[in-house]
Amino acid sequence: MSVQERFTRYLVEGQLCKAGERILLAVSGGKDSVLMAHLFADSACAVGIAHCNFRLRGAEADADEALVNRLARQLDVPFYATAFDTAAYAGQRGISIQMAARDLRYEWLETIRASQGYDYIAIAQHQNDHVETLLLNLVRGTGLGGLRGIQPKRGRIIRPLLFLTAAEVAAEVSRRGLAYRDDASNFSTKYARNKIRLDVIPKLKELNPALERTIAANMTHFSDAYIVLQRHLDDLRSRLFVVHEVEGAEEWHIPVAELMALDPQPFLLYELFKPYGFTEAVLGDLAAALPGISGKRFSSPSHTLYIDRDNVVMRRNRAAADEVVAIGSVGDRVSWGGHRFEAAISTDMAIQTDADVAQFDAGRIVFPLQIRSWRAADVFYPLGMAGRKKLSDFFVSLKIPVYRKHEVPVVVNGNGDIIWVAPYRMDNRYKITSETKKVFTLARL
Structure with a gap:
């Protein structure tokens, strides 16, 4: 069976994509992605080619882009290209160059896919990448999910070359006489994945020359075991x-x-x-x-x-314990921990009985107000209760569980007084009296 026939079979059996669907091909210019482009060009799918220039290799990177552009013209398919200041992006976020390039690449590819109406993004990872991922996961620590290696399909990402080893890719590229470019960084052992590829796997292949096939078969078993485990966990969760x-x-x-x-x-x-x-x-x-x-x-x-x-x-989690939201003036609408509040002022003295509405003597309000969670030293004067009360004791009196007290909004006046424990009780000192001229209303929406 030819590589083209195996490719078509892999797409169908893995349900990676269907005839007529539009596939955006991520093509770097290396032999893997160039072969993928040619395999898709001879398939029943409509394709476009996308290329990222990470501006890390100067003229070499520009030559990669030129080759991919020529490939798109040769195959008569749409071509999309972009360039990133990858080093600056990595520095700003404190991440590695490799991680920065990955983030930038996938974000841009998804933007092109969505805006141009493609169904999937195809990444040209092969069986050796599959094996390298498993070994890296084992070295760094992983659960059963990490033993599955690279998944052929995840969301809008498909990896249609996982049925091929690196040697098979190289042989098919040579047979077809395809032009490609090698990235010199792929041969540097300063990167962990390259060290696995260049130093570790050759030693393991001395023990098992068919290492890629053996590990790929094991990963299939791990994947099946993972599916069984997930079903058991789903049953446990539904019961417990x-x-x-x-x-x-x-x-x-x-x-x-x-x-x-x-x-x-x-x-x-x-x-x-x-x-x-x-x-x-x-x-x-x-x-x-x-x-x-x-x-x-x-x-x-x-x-x-x-x-x-x-x-x-x-x-x-609805709000971090230290989250503080300010209400700066009348008319403000703010959110805290999933609660929304609106501030208003009027001369209407009618008392509202809705627990989600608190009415205060506007003359005693000092902006900005703050909304936060309770603190150990908090005290207030609950309306309808005698004297001062610790907020922790107030929660106990209302039988509010310990695990929920951090989620209760506490409204604090600009002078530091707690004026409302929403929606349970406002502070007696700030209630409307016969001397009140205006009413400040705070509603929990």
């Missing part, structure tokens, strides 16, 4: 993660006893909570704390876990 709605926000209650009974616990605990951004270290702390004391918190960038008696409660 009980959804509750509290004040319009979802939270999940997971029985502590069920988490303690997981076997193997560290592995399953991590896999269950990994989609919510929790690290192995944080989940190790959670496991060590079970059953634990109510109120203990474990955080990820997007979610927070709390131990609450017989359950671990998980909620989406």
